[in-house]
Amino acid sequence: MKAIVVTGGTRGIGFEIARLFATRPMNAEAVVLTGTDPARLADAAAAIQAEILDQRISNVSRVIPVLSDLSRAQAYDAFFDTLAALDVEVEMLVNNAGFTAPGPIETVTDDDFARTLQVNLISPVLLVREAMRRGHGLRIVVNIASTAGMNGRANWITYSASKAGMIAASEAMREELAGKGIDVVLLSPGRCATDLRRTLAPDEDPSTIMQPAEVASALHFLCSNAGAVLRKQNLVLRR
Ligand SMILES: NC(=O)c1ccc[n+]([C@@H]2O[C@H](COP(=O)([O-])OP(=O)(O)OC[C@H]3O[C@@H](n4cnc5c(N)ncnc54)[C@H](OP(=O)(O)O)[C@@H]3O)[C@@H](O)[C@H]2O)c1
Known part of the structure; x- marks a missing residue:
């Protein structure tokens, strides 16, 4: 079964991407969402599945929650083993999961720095590596x-360091995978009303900034045939 995988699909931007691609499907028959919190993951998957049933949408028949902590180096193998057991072929991978522990440099801990790099930079590259090694028919990496x-x-x-690395890694990935017919879409959102943003800017009024559904809509267009001409750049999204 061909699927779209959205890492960190339990809330914020990832949830809205999973929801939109499930309810306005492209080619995939399933949407896989990942997260680290079992209850939040189950609730997110159930909410999207209910919306599909409500709207009688037929292309995406399944919403599949997979528990996966991407801060753990062993996560990648286990994640793809789970997909194999479910007979899922990854057609589109959305590397969305994100972590931050902001603070002045004197307060940065080794663990938080390592976790930030692991979740935001290393895991996206290693998930693509695993998909390629296992012969998945990837068409788009976001x-x-x-x-x-x-x-x-x-x-x-x-x-900032993890995201700068993500931009450079995506540009390298785009050049390398173009010859294999895989598009790499690189999005750089600005301020967006989510829990992560609240961690970075606790005093901001979330109603004054970009909403997660707006990021999802822009991505949906980018992944359509009409959006193909915009995919070769680092796309900044901001209000
Ligand atoms: N919000 C903004 O202003 C903004 C701006 C630019 C870029 N971004 C980027 O957009 C992406 C989504 O962020 P968001 O703002 O929507 O954040 P969010 O609402 O806080 O959601 C973060 C998501 O990442 C998942 N996640 C966190 N740690 C994880 C781990 N160790 N393993 C697997 N999943 C993990 C969370 O899953 P669980 O809850 O299950 O742990 C959650 O689904 C991130 O890459 C972020 O850096 C956000």
């Missing part, structure tokens, strides 16, 4: 970077 990776921000040193 990497969610950030404007914070284009301009470093005070007190966000680990997050």
